[in-house]
Amino acid sequence: MNQPVIPNYPPGFVIKVGSHQAKILKYLTSGGFAQIYSVEISPKDEYTNSNIACLKRVIVPNKSGLNVLRTEVDAMKLLKNNRHVVSYIDSNAAKSEFGNGSYEVFLLMEYCERGSLLDFMNTKLRERLQEQEVLNIMNQVCQGIAAMHKLLPPLIHRDIKIENVLISGDGLFKVCDFGSVCGIIRPPRNPQELQYVQHDVMKNTTAQYRSPEMIDLVKGFPIERKIRHLGSWCVALQIMLLHYTFREDREVAILNGRYQYPAYPIYSDRLKNVVRVLLSPHPVKRPNICQLLEEISKIQNIPCPIDNFYLERSRHQGAVSVMPVNFSRANTTQFTDQSAKETTAIRVGKEISPLKPQLSPIKSSYGPVLVMTKTTPNSFNSHHTPPPIGIVSNKTIAKPLYNSLEDGNNGLENHYLSSSVPAISYLANQHANDNIRNTTKLNIPAQNSTGSKNKTYVDSETQTLEEPSLQHTRILPHISTDRTDNTGNSIVSRLGVQLRNVITNDSSASSSIDTVQETGNSIKSAIESLKNSVSGMANNVKALSVENARNHLERLGSSYSIGSNNNIAKPNSAPIIPAVVTTHTSNSLKTAVSSPTHSELSDENELYDTLHLPDPKTSFQSPSPLKYAVDRKMKASIEKRVLNLLKNAEDSPVKKTAAGYGKYTKRPKMVSPTNPHYHLVRQNSVSQTPLILSARGSSGHPVVVPALINRDNDNGKYPAKSKAPPVVPKKPDHLRPKPPKKPAHLSSLKINKKHSTTVLNTPADLLSDTAVDELEKSFKQRYPSTVS
C-alpha cells in the first residue's frame, strides 16, 4: 500500500472516532502502515474500564486499501473482549485530505502500555527467557489464537510474531494486528491460483514466520488454522526460544524443521518436545491449538484455560474432529469406545464419500486418512509455579469469553475434508454491506439441510466460483455483540471480492492484484509461472538436503533417466516457493492418491508421499494438452536435475554453511545496551520485512542472520521485472566466522542424521537426543492423531 507521508497529530489534538472523542496524548510509534497514538477517550471503554486507549491511524490511497483495514476492524470486532486479543473499541473511516481518493481510517483499541513482546525480549537479552516465561507467553498467545480458530468459520492470523504480541498494563500478553487475517486457503489448483496464493502469502505474511506449507506451496497443503497454520506461531516460538542462534537460511530451516537451542538456559525435554512437534515440516504432525494449549498447560501444571472446541464440536455432531494422520500408527486403543467407532466410520469413508467428488486435490489425498483426535480432560493440579514475569497468576486464568459461536453450529471444523464448497461464511451475511453482497452471493457456503458437514473453506482469495449450490445459506448464530460496523464488513466476503477480481481480471477494486500479468490470465504468463516455479524448485533442491532431494524424486514417482551434466542452479538463487504442477502427472502417485486403503497407508513414507500429492484428476479441472506437454517437459527436467544432484552429492557432499545460504541482511546493526553481542531490531513494514536478528560471533565479526533468499531488497519484495533474485556471491572463507569449538561435555550428544548435513556455526547444541525422542513417543501416545 503506497502511503502519503502525513504529519503526526500533536498532543491535545481531538478527533472523533465513531461514537468516541479521542484526545491525542502521545505519538507512540509507526507500524508498517500506521501511526500509533495513546489517547484519552470519552466515553470510557466499558471492557477495559479505562479512558486511555490506543489510536491507530492509517491513510489508505484508495478504496481497496480501505478494504484491508475493514478486514482488520471486522476481525477485531469478532474477537472483541477476549482477554488475549487486543480489544476493539471503536473505528471509523473518512475521506482524507491527503491525496485524491485516499481515506483515513481510525481504529480505537485497548492500550497495551507495556509494549510488544519484542520489546520485552529485548529487555531479556542477557538472561534470556526462562522456561516458565516461555510457557506463560505461549499459553496466553495460544489463547488469543484459539479464539480466532474457534470462530466459525475460523480466522487465521497469518502474521503472528513477537512484534504483534502486546503486553497490557496488567501483564497480559495479547495478539494484535489483524490486517493479514484470512480464512482457510486451500491449495492452489492451477497456475492462476498458485500465483495468487504466492502473491498473497508474500504480501500478508512475514518471511521468517511462514509455515513450511506457505513456503513450499508445491506440497499442496492448505494454509489454514489449527495445525496447518500453527507454523507462524511455531516459528515465533522458535524465535522466542532460539532467536540468538538461528543462523542458517530461515526458509530452508523451516522447511526442514532444523533448529537449535541456545546453550542456556536449559529448557526441559518436555518443552523441547513441544517445539519439536510444532516445528515439524509436515503439518499433519503438528498439534492443533487446543492440543498445544493442553500440553503447555500440563507442563506448567495448571489447568488448560480452554476447552477443546474441536472435540466438543465433534461430540455435538456425533462425528469426529478429523485430522489427517498416519492412522496406521495411531493407537486406537487409547480412544474411548465411541471414538473408536467414529474413527472406524470415518476410515471407511462413510461420512465423506458423498462429498468426495468435490474435494480439491489435497483433500482427496487426505481423504480417508482420518482419525479421531484425542484429548485428555483438564486436570487441576494445585502445585503450579507462579509465572515469574508480569503475567497473570493462574487464578486469573479463566475460561475465555467464548460465546454463542458454538451454539447450534455444525461442529465439524476440518471440513475441508468433507466438502470443498467454496464459501464465504455466515459472517458475510451478517456483516455484508451492499457492495459486498453482490459478491457473497457467489460465495456463500452450501450447507445441506441437516446443517451437518458443511464446508469450511471460508475464504478465500483462492476460492473458485465453481460450486452451484450456493442458495442454502444458513445464517449461524450471532457472534459478536458489537454490530455497529462503522467501517465493518465481512472479512471473508471481501476476500471473495478479491477472488472474483482475480477470476474476472477486475483489478479496479482489489488491492491484491495489480496487473493482468499477476492474475495469470494469459497462457503465456501461466507457462512462465510454471517455468519459474519449476526452476525455483530445481534450484531449491540444491539448498535442501540430499535426503530431501530424494523425497522430491520419490514424489515425482515415475521411472527416471539420469540426466547428463545438467547444472544445478546455485543455492538460493531462486524463490523457494515452487509451483504445483510437475508432480501431478505421476501415474504411480495417482494410484496412491486415489485409493489409499489402510494397508496401503501403513507405511509412513507412503503416507507421506500420498499426502503430498494433489490428485491429478481434480487438480486441474480441464487439463489442456499444452499443460501436460509442459508438465512432462518440466518433469523430465527436474528429474534430471535432481538425479544429477544426487549423483554429485554422493561424490562430493554439498558443504552447507550459513554463509552459503542466500544473501546477508543489509540492515544496520544495532548494539543492544544490555548485550553487545546480540541485537533485536524491529523493522517497520513488518509484513514484508521481518525482525532481523543479528549477533556477533566470538570472533567479533558480526554474524547476521541471513535475509530471505527470495528477496532482493529490504522490503522483501521481488524486483518488478526480475524472475529470480540476484545471486549473491559466496563469502570468502577468511571472512566467515569460525565456528567455536564444541564444548567437551557436549561432544557425546547424538547428532540427528537428518540435521547433520548442515554445518552449524554456533556453539549451541543440536538437541535431538534420546530423551527428547522418548518424550516425542510419549506425546504421540497421548495425541495419537497429532503425531504419526
Ligand SMILES: Nc1ncnc2c1ncn2[C@@H]1O[C@H](COP(=O)(O)OP(=O)(O)OP(=O)(O)O)[C@@H](O)[C@H]1O
Ligand atoms: N493497542 C496498542 N497498544 C500499544 N501499542 C500498540 C498497540 N497497537 C499497536 N501498538 C504498537 O504499534 C506497533 C505497530 O502496530 P500495528 O502492528 O498494529 O501496525 P501496522 O501498521 O499494522 O504494523 P505492521 O504492518 O508493521 O505490522 C506495534 O508493534 C506496537 O508496538
